[in-house]
Amino acid sequence: MAPPVFALPVFDKWLVYAPLDRVTALVNRAALEDFPEELRAALGGQAEPEPQPRQGAVCPQFLGIVPTRACNLSCAYCGFGATRHGQEMELRLAAAGVDWMAEFAARSGRPTLDVHFFGGEPFAAPDVVEVAVHRTRAAAAARDLLPHLEMATNGVFNEARARFVGDYFDTVVLSFDGFRAAHDRHRSGSFDQVAATARALSAAPSDVCFRVCVAEDNVEQLPETVDWFAEEFRPTSIGFETLQPTPQSDRAGLRAPDPYVFAAQFRKAARAAGRHGIDAVYGASVIEGLRFSFCPVGNDSLILHPDGRISACYLLERDWQARGLDLNLGRLGPDGEMELPEEDVRRVRELAVSKPRCGTCFCRWSCAGGCHVNHSYPGCAACFDDFCIQTRVITACALLDGLGLESMADGLAADAAEMRRLALRDSDALDGGRRCR
């Protein structure tokens, strides 16, 4: 079967994209309508195979550790139901997880030992983090591996802890929603502490990514927020995620932004970030590499939970179950006995491939369907939703940028009617295909 070619209207031209061939072009209507076969042949290159999950034995890219589900904040939009006190991982379980991953990395000839921390807030269980960090570094040194530590944190801790994070973590994802009013409204009045942590981390050798949750109330401020972040702090990158509605966010009166407004504002924010030498990231529109999964699910990453469960996803088990998903992969005992049944690994890998909504979308191997739990779950609607709309516009702009057509991309992101025309197509396939409405 010929590799797929997609075509999208941009003003009076067509953006033609053959992702597996790594070819993008801007053509006129005649080329598209009168010579589709010739166009297809001209675009053909050395096509890569479709991205697929690996086969065979489990091959994790990293070990994720959830030290606890507890959190010292109760953010207005958080649906985790986290409390200040919750089950903490046993220290020897954390150590056993690190040892397993270190052995795997050494056996596989990897150069690095990769351990990531998720929550709740990881530092709601500080002993677990400290022990796991030092165990990782000791295990890496003993096996001639480079330790690589990452953490997602709310940054609500003191200066000494900020120094620890800056000294020992390679990458820190800090939740920081922008100016005081929006941040405090979203994140329990934590602006002053988070700004202090951001300042401390900016002076540290770690890569610091600010993760901005974008809602209706801060979407119009994204470019100014980027300018302020750049002038006040030194983030390596700024990631933008739109609010995932929850009963809590509804009660707080927070709503997700209009997807077209978000796409337009993200575009402006990305341009501002570029002027400061900072990467602006919208995770679903990364076009540099092709992928079949948006996240750790299907990529064999192992997330270790406080009760010893190993899963493919760091979200709550009850949330997957509500979507009819089972993302558990196995279990680790405190003495290091790892159980990862092959059939469970295979089941999760296959789950990551099946996304009917994405069939003829040009983003199918860049967005890859987004979150399996909140967006591309079994039985989800077949039509494009707000997440799809913003992703499609932002990705099209990125493709135009790649052609050196930044002005045209700016024009697209400034024109609501053009964005709608591009975003709401039944199918992007050059030769038609499945219809989506």
Added chain:
Amino acid sequence: MKWAVETRGVLLINEATGAVVTVEYPQAAIWDLLTRGESNRQIARKLCAIASLDPDAAEALVRETLAAWREAGFLAREEDPSG
């Protein structure tokens, strides 16, 4: 006294004498916990998990390591009422 975190442990620099020492694991963890104000007892408890030591061995390692650092001039004095 200055120190820097490096891949395999911690680099200690005695500015007064010019002495430089690379501290590897598990002692590197002791240095980190000590500099962040943890008591010897707290350090030993975490060291059990960091280095797979039993409690007695962890306490002994903390004691011996601190003594060696004092001897080498990296620690001026010990302030740990918890012992």
